[in-house]
Amino acid sequence: xxxxxxxxxxxxxxxxxxxxxxxxxxxxxxxxxxxxxxxxxxxxxxxxxxxxxxxxxxxxxxxxxxxxxxxxxxxxxxxxxxxxxxxxxxxxxxxxxxxxxxxxxxxxxxxxxxxxxxxxxxxxxxxxxxxxxxxxxxxxxxxxxxxxxxxxxxxxxxxxxxxxxxxxxxxxxxxxxxxxxxxxxxxxxxxxxxxxxxxxxxxxxxxxxxxxxxxxxxxxxxxxxxxxxxxxxxxxxxxxxxxxxxxxxxxxxxxxxxxxxxxxxxxxxxxxx
Amino acid sequence: xxxxxxxxxxxxxxxxxxxxxxxxxxxxxxxxxxxxxxxxxxxxxxxxxxxxxxxxxxxxxxxxxxxxxxxxxxxxxxxxxxxxxxxxxxxxxxxxxxxxxxxxxxxxxxxxxxxxxxxxxxxxxxxxxxxxxxxxxxxxxxxxxxxxxxxxxxxxxxxxxxxxxxxxxxxxxxxxxxxxxxxxxxxxxxxxxxxxxxxxxxxxxxxxxxxxxxxxxxxxxxxxxxxxxxxxxxxxxxxxxxxxxxxxxxxxxxxxxxxxxxxxxxxxxxxxxxxxxxxxxxxxxxxxxxxxxxxxxxxxxxxxxxxxxxxxxxxxxxxxxxxxxxxxxxxxxxxxxxxxxxxxxxxxxxxxxxxxxxxxxxxxxxxxxxxxxxxxxxxxxxxxxxxxxxxxxxxxxxxxxxxxxxxxxxxxxxxxxxxxxxxxxxxxxxxxxxxxxxxxxxxxxxxxxxxxxxxxxxxxxxxxxxxxxxxxxxxxxxxxxxxxxxxxxxxxxxxxxxxxxxxxxxxxxxxxxxxxxxxxxxxxxxxxxxxxx
Numbered sequence: 001x002x003x004x005x006x007x008x009x010x011x012x013x014x015x016x017x018x019x020x021x022x023x024x025x026x027x028x029x030x031x032x033x034x035x036x037x038x039x040x041x042x043x044x045x046x047x048x049x050x051x052x053x054x055x056x057x058x059x060x061x062x063x064x065x066x067x068x069x070x071x072x073x074x075x076x077x078x079x080x081x082x083x084x085x086x087x088x089x090x091x092x093x094x095x096x097x098x099x100x101x102x103x104x105x106x107x108x109x110x111x112x113x114x115x116x117x118x119x120x121x122x123x124x125x126x127x128x129x130x131x132x133x134x135x136x137x138x139x140x141x142x143x144x145x146x147x148x149x150x151x152x153x154x155x156x157x158x159x160x161x162x163x164x165x166x167x168x169x170x171x172x173x174x175x176x177x178x179x180x181x182x183x184x185x186x187x188x189x190x191x192x193x194x195x196x197x198x199x200x201x202x203x204x205x206x207x208x209x210x211x212x213x214x215x216x217x218x219x220x221x222x223x224x225x226x227x228x229x230x231x232x233x234x235x236x237x238x239x240x241x242x243x244x245x246x247x248x249x250x251x252x253x254x255x256x257x258x259x260x261x262x263x264x265x266x267x268x269x270x271x272x273x
Numbered sequence: 274x275x276x277x278x279x280x281x282x283x284x285x286x287x288x289x290x291x292x293x294x295x296x297x298x299x300x301x302x303x304x305x306x307x308x309x310x311x312x313x314x315x316x317x318x319x320x321x322x323x324x325x326x327x328x329x330x331x332x333x334x335x336x337x338x339x340x341x342x343x344x345x346x347x348x349x350x351x352x353x354x355x356x357x358x359x360x361x362x363x364x365x366x367x368x369x370x371x372x373x374x375x376x377x378x379x380x381x382x383x384x385x386x387x388x389x390x391x392x393x394x395x396x397x398x399x400x401x402x403x404x405x406x407x408x409x410x411x412x413x414x415x416x417x418x419x420x421x422x423x424x425x426x427x428x429x430x431x432x433x434x435x436x437x438x439x440x441x442x443x444x445x446x447x448x449x450x451x452x453x454x455x456x457x458x459x460x461x462x463x464x465x466x467x468x469x470x471x472x473x474x475x476x477x478x479x480x481x482x483x484x485x486x487x488x489x490x491x492x493x494x495x496x497x498x499x500x501x502x503x504x505x506x507x508x509x510x511x512x513x514x515x516x517x518x519x520x521x522x523x524x525x526x527x528x529x530x531x532x533x534x535x536x537x538x539x540x541x542x543x544x545x546x547x548x549x550x551x552x553x554x555x556x557x558x559x560x561x562x563x564x565x566x567x568x569x570x571x572x573x574x575x576x577x578x579x580x581x582x583x584x585x586x587x588x589x590x591x592x593x594x595x596x597x598x599x600x601x602x603x604x605x606x607x608x609x610x611x612x613x614x615x616x617x618x619x620x621x622x623x624x625x626x627x628x629x630x631x632x633x634x635x636x637x638x639x640x641x642x643x644x645x646x647x648x649x650x651x652x653x654x655x656x657x658x659x660x661x662x663x664x665x666x667x668x669x670x671x672x673x674x675x676x677x678x679x680x681x682x683x684x685x686x687x688x689x690x691x692x693x694x695x696x697x698x699x700x701x702x703x704x705x706x707x708x709x710x711x712x713x714x715x716x717x718x719x720x721x722x723x724x725x726x727x728x729x730x731x732x733x734x735x736x737x738x739x740x741x742x743x744x745x746x747x748x749x750x751x752x753x754x755x756x757x758x759x760x761x762x763x764x765x766x767x768x769x770x771x772x773x774x775x776x777x778x779x780x781x782x783x784x785x786x787x788x789x790x791x792x793x794x795x796x797x798x799x800x801x802x803x804x805x806x
Contacts, residue, residue, distance in 0.1 A: 235279075239403040242286060243410055246384055249293065250414030253377055254429075 031190065033060045035183040042175040043106045050104075061096060065089055088128055095121035106170050108154045112147060119143045132222045278331055281318040281344045282391045288314025289383035296376010304375050308741070311355045311379040318390070319348035326766070335773060336535070340393040342621055342770035343528050347390035350520055350628045354382065356745035357636045358513030360738060374418055381411035385521050392528040398447045398457040401529060402440075408525040409436055409493065412518055416510040428509025435492065435502045443489025449482030450536070462536045467778040470538065474546050483549055486533050487556070493526030495579075496586040497560040504571075507579035512642055515575060516635030519582045520628040527589055527624060531617060531774065538778035539596045553594040558705055561587030565712040572650050574638060577716055578631065581675060584713060585627050588706060592620035592690045595697045597774040616697065618771025619689035625763055626674070626686035626756065633671035633749030637664050640742050654720070656729030663743075665724045667750040672717040674753045677710045681757040685764075 033056060040053025069089070094117065101114035119142045126135035172178070229237055276283075292310050295303065322344035324330075331337045358378070388407030395401045413436055417429025451457050453476060454465035469475035492499035507515045541549045564584025571577045595616025614622075641654065641664065658665040674683035687710060694703040756763050 233397075233399065236397065236400045236403050239400065239407060242384065243403060243407055246381065246407075246410050246414070249377055249380070250410070250418070253374055253414060253418045 028187065030060055030064055031183055031187050034186075035179050038100065038103075038183075039175055039179045041100060041104045042172045042179070043104060043170060044172070044175065057100065061093065065093070088125065091121040091124040091128070095125065103172070109151065112150045112154060115150070116143050116147055119147075127222075132225075136222075136225075278325060278334070278337075278340075278394060279391060280325065281322040281348060282387045282394075284318040284321055285314055285348070285383045285387035285390065288317075289380040289387070292376050292383065293380040294376070296374075296380070307375050307379045308355065308359055311383060312352065314383060315348050315352045315355060315386070319345065319352065322348055322390070335775065336393055336532075338766075338769035338773040339528070339531070339621075339771075342766050343393040343524070344390040345766065346524060346625055346628065347386045347521075350524075350625075350632060351382070351386040353629075353632050353636070353745050353749055354386075354513075354517050354520070355379065356741045356748070357516055357632065357639055358382070359741035359745075360513075360639070377418075378415065381415055382517065385409075385411040385517070389521055389525045389528075392525050393532065395532070396459045398451060398459070398462070401532060402444055402447060405443075405490075405493065405525060405529055406440060408522055409440070412514075412522060415514045415517065416506060424509040425511065428506045431502050432506045432510075435499070439489045439492030439499055441489075443486045446482045446485030446487075446489060449478050449485065453479040453482060459532070459536060463538060463778060466537045467540075470540050470546070475537075475541075480546060480549060483533070483537070484552070487530070487549075487553065490526045490530055490533075491556065493522045493529070494586045494589070495523065495583050496590055497556060497563050497583075500560065500563065500583045500586075503583055504567075504576045504579040507582070508573060508575045512575070512635060512639045515578075516632055516639070519578065519631045519635065523582070523586060523589075524624050524628065527593065527620060530593055531620075534593070534596075535774055539598065539774075539776055540778065550594055550596070553590060554699075554702065557587050557590035557594055558702070559587075560584070560590055561705065561709040563587075565709050565716075568716045569712070571716070574649055574651075574654070574720065577720070578634060578638075581713065581716070582631065584709065585623075585631075585675075587709070588687065588690055589620050589623050589627070591702055591706060592616045592623060592693060595619070595690075595693045595699065595702075596776075597771060598697070598776045614689050614693055614768060615771050616690075616693045617774050618768045619686075619693045621770045622689050622760075622763060622767035623686035625767065626682040626753075629749050629752050629756070630671045630674040630681070630683055633667060633746055633753060634675070636742065636746035636749055637668040637671070640664055640738050640746055651719070651723040651727075655723050655727040657724040660729060664746065667746045668724060669721050670750045670753055672721055674757065676714045676717045679757075680754070682753050682760065682763075683757075685757060685760050 037053040037056035037060065040049045041057065098114045098117035098121065102111050102118060105111045105114060119138060123135040123138045126132070126138065288310060292307050292314075295310060296307050298304050322341055326338070326341035326345060330341075334340070385408050388404050388409075388411075392401075392404050392408070395404055413429065413433045416432050417426065447457075450462055454462040456462065466475060466479065469479065488499065491497070492502075495503040507518065510518060537546075537549075541547055561584050564580045564582070564587055568577050568580030568584065571580060593616065597615050597617045641657070641661075654668075657668070670681065674681035677683045677687040687706065691703045691706055694700070694706065
């Protein structure tokens with residue numbers, strides 16, 4: 001998966017909201033800077049400029065967030081996004097930083113773990129949007145099922161015992177092409193979202209404000225799910241807990257190094273049977 | 274059913290938790306108490322299950338006799354399994370005095386048995402899935418953790434990945450059943466099947482769901498088409514684990530299949546739906562032949578027993594395909610066996626019989642491993658009768674029972690299935706079962722011949738196996754003969770369990786059925802040509 005970087009814009013509120021405005025140049029520039037910073041950070045096999053790339057990325061991200069915050073707090077969406085508050089920026093920052101980690105870390109297993117972090121923070125963003133089911137499904141499918149498969153493959157395919165990883169694991173293939181394709185695509189999405197007049201896509205979010213209030217009053221979403229689980233499926237839930245405990249015990253048993261039992265648990269104090 | 278009905282399972286799981294902690298104790302003498310704790314837990318669970326099996330308990334729960342049969346089977350045979358694995362299977366070196374996994378092993382064993390024990394007490398597809406996986410998950414770990422050898426690792430990986438695949442398949446089937454009925458509750462699904470069958474035939478989605486469930490669970494019972502793993506896994510796993518594998522997932526799978534087909538009301542007889550019992554019958558026949566014929570070609574004892582376990586699944590599938598109906602013209606009271614036994618009673622009896630005799634055979638193999646290093650092929654047991662006459666005797670009795678010789682419990686098991694087949698007007702099936710018993714006799718007798726007629730290839734080095742291990746082989750052998758001569762108690766439990774499964778749908782059989790869906794009425798006399806009759 002490719003990172004989704006910076007819904008950021010250096011543009012002014014007026015520039016974005018103005019009817020008939022085209023994609024402003026600040027946004028284009030921010031995307032380009034992001035592309036350059038990511039290209040610098042991608043593993044090339046030899047260290048060069050990655051710190052500089054990271055610095056560029058952090059600056060662009062921070063600037064983008066400030067711009068976004070200013071724009072949202074004055075626009076017609078202010079009421080809609082107010083309940084999310086600071087959490088949106090926190091989780092968005094975690095998601096973006098982890099996404100960079102996914103593509104930039106030289107060791108595949110860490111990339112997979114960064115991907116878990118991306119999934120979890122995106123799930124948090126979905127919860128902020130009241131899309132709780134989407135959030136749960138995202139975690140179950142991506143962090144649960146797909147990632148376990150990834151990790152299996154990585155474990156089976158990577159050499160152990162201090163042998164350095166193969167070139168194709170350490171160096172990204174065609175970084176320039178990948179960055180170009182993904183950021184051109186990103187630019188197209190940003191053009192659609194912010195480049196034109198405010199249209200139905202953005203305004204559809206506005207009712208969310210009232211949605212928050214309604215959800216708090218009614219017994220909906222995750223709360224209802226939890227109540228249902230404990231009211232009607234209490235025994236299966238307990239059973240699932242036992243199943244997970246067993247799996248955990250099994251994982252420890254199978255992955256533990258085989259050492260003499262005396263060293264692990266303690267000395268023999270009775271003669272052998 | 275209230276929580277009181279789950280007492281045996283709660284005892285087992287509590288014992289498992291205690292053993293898990295106990296196994297981490299720094300003092301080895303305390304760790305050695307793990308076996309005793311497991312034994313005590315299972316005895317307590319057996320007593321609890323026995324009390325719950327008394328008449329009048331949980332009268333509102335129609336399948337209660339089947340449920341208590343499962344609990345008694347799990348705790349009773351589980352006792353023998355604990356005794357058989359008294360010498361820990363997971364030692365890295367034979368010279369080590371203890372295994373690091375002592376506590377874990379017995380805790381996993383108890384968890385798996387708890388899953389089997391609660392199998393027939395579930396009333397929801399989700400719960401059924403969790404119970405089935407509670408049976409299987411510990412066995413995956415037990416296979417993979419064994420002996421630190423590459424064979425065990427290979428067996429563990431094969432068993433786990435194929436097991437996950439089969440679980441996915443039958444879970445997919447469950448989702449289709451859910452899509453068909455709109456609920457995961459058994460009562461609602463049964464009502465939906467009843468309505469659909471009364472109107473003609475159930476929609477294809479329900480039948481596809483059923484087929485996927487049969488396919489997925491055929492892995493648990495090691496039946497064709499998902500039997501391929503059995504020989505490799507049985508051979509690669511440590512022998513006590515193999516003994517456990519041969520019985521626990523199979524029993525759980527068969528009880529699960531009974532529950533799933535019970536949802537259909539055993540009334541799949543219309544043109545399209547009739548394919549399901551026909552398929553079951555076909556699977557039974559193919560499984561019998563595949564297991565028995567391939568067992569003829571094996572040299573390794575554990576592989577022979579693996580193929581034999583496949584073949585026995587075939588016999589039990591045949592009994593399942595016969596369904597719960599009693600043949601109306603042939604019920605003569607007071608006749609033991611008689612025709613008062615239906616297919617499911619025969620299945621339950623056979624399940625218990627198979628568990629005892631296969632566990633006895635494996636217990637002797639474990640005993641010989643402790644004695645001679647590895648008794649894996651015919652050479653390893655050649656001349657056994659001279660060196661260890663008692664062990665050879667136990668093995669011979671269990672093998673005779675697996676053949677179905679009169680005087681053993683295996684004979685009665687086959688007899689009941691054949692009787693049920695004849696009563697249900699399936700003489701061809703009865704003949705096929707008898708033919709297969711004859712084929713099976715060939716390879717079982719080959720083992721007996723190697724023990725009694727050949728001279729020992731190598732002098733046997735004597736090590737001292739645990740008394741409990743000898744006890745498990747002896748008790749299993751004793752029970753094989755005892756139930757073969759006096760089947761009363763086992764027979765009563767099996768018949769009660771098999772007869773508790775209703776042959777006609779009635780809303781009264783489904784306590785707590787949601788009031789939303791009212792079943793379309795179906796006259797009781799419309800049972801002509803139902804299920805497989």
